[in-house]
Amino acid sequence: MNVYLFLLIGxxxxxxxxxxxxNRKFKLYSQMLLxxxxxxxxxxxxxxxxxxxxxxxxxxxxxxxxxxxxxxxxTINLSESVYAGDNVAAAxxxxxxxxxxxxxxxxxxxxxxxxxxxxxxxxxxxxVTWLILGGMVLLGMGQVFFGxxxxxxxxxxxxxxxxxxxxxxxxxxxxxQRALAWLSSAGITNSHNDEAARDALRSxxxxxxVAALGALANLLYYVWLFFGRRD
Numbered sequence: 001m002n003v004y005l006f007l008l009i010g011x012x013x014x015x016x017x018x019x020x021x022x023n024r025k026f027k028l029y030s031q032m033l034l035x036x037x038x039x040x041x042x043x044x045x046x047x048x049x050x051x052x053x054x055x056x057x058x059x060x061x062x063x064x065x066x067x068x069x070x071x072x073x074x075t076i077n078l079s080e081s082v083y084a085g086d087n088v089a090a091a092x093x094x095x096x097x098x099x100x101x102x103x104x105x106x107x108x109x110x111x112x113x114x115x116x117x118x119x120x121x122x123x124x125x126x127x128v129t130w131l132i133l134g135g136m137v138l139l140g141m142g143q144v145f146f147g148x149x150x151x152x153x154x155x156x157x158x159x160x161x162x163x164x165x166x167x168x169x170x171x172x173x174x175x176x177q178r179a180l181a182w183l184s185s186a187g188i189t190n191s192h193n194d195e196a197a198r199d200a201l202r203s204x205x206x207x208x209x210v211a212a213l214g215a216l217a218n219l220l221y222y223v224w225l226f227f228g229r230r231d
Contacts (some may be wrong), residue, residue, distance in 0.1 A: 004217070022065070030090065034188065054106075095179035124157035135154060180201065
């Protein structure tokens with residue numbers, strides 16, 4: 001048990017460090033202005049246009065680092081600092097989210113798989129905690145068969161959440177690759193700030209890696225909790 005607890009705590013600490021580093025890098029690269037004065041919105045719209053995509057809308061959304069692409073209504077949602085920012089960080093994030101729109105337009109397989117899992121993951125997120133707790137309560141009452149049965153259902157649902165986290169990795173990495181390649185070829189970034197854009201997106205990618213590892217660690221812990229202990 002100590003091994004799993006230390007693993008979970010370690011991943012939690014690592015997640016905090018990664019998030020802190022992302023905020024630090026974003027703040028740093030937000031001070032590096034683009035030579036052409038383009039905002040995040042300009043970058044996204046130009047990238048869409050040059051990739052022949054005309055049915056995606058770029059719009060503003062509240063919050064900080066809340067940027068995302070919504071495939072259901074084909075919108076690129078950019079936070080205030082990205083939408084109106086004319087710096088390297090804003091350009092990198094805007095291009096990354098546009099990369100998701102391009103993935104959608106060209107039916108990128110991992111994105112299609114992740115999108116197909118969204119309803120299941122949403123359902124799992126609502127019920128998995130209750131099923132795990134229910135399994136623990138039933139086992140505590142001596143109902144071993146029913147307790148483990150309920151727990152298995154909960155573990156399977158959490159397995160879907162874990163799978164979703166790992167499928168997210170190639171989706172995010174590919175979107176960043178598309179973004180960086182286009183930023184360079186379009187002349188948005190140059191030899192002086194190209195590495196900064198790369199570093200910003202790399203820092204963002206680490207958050208997804210930690211999330212996937214955290215999900216896997218939790219899944220293994222649940223399996224051990226119900227089936228790995230020996231009294």
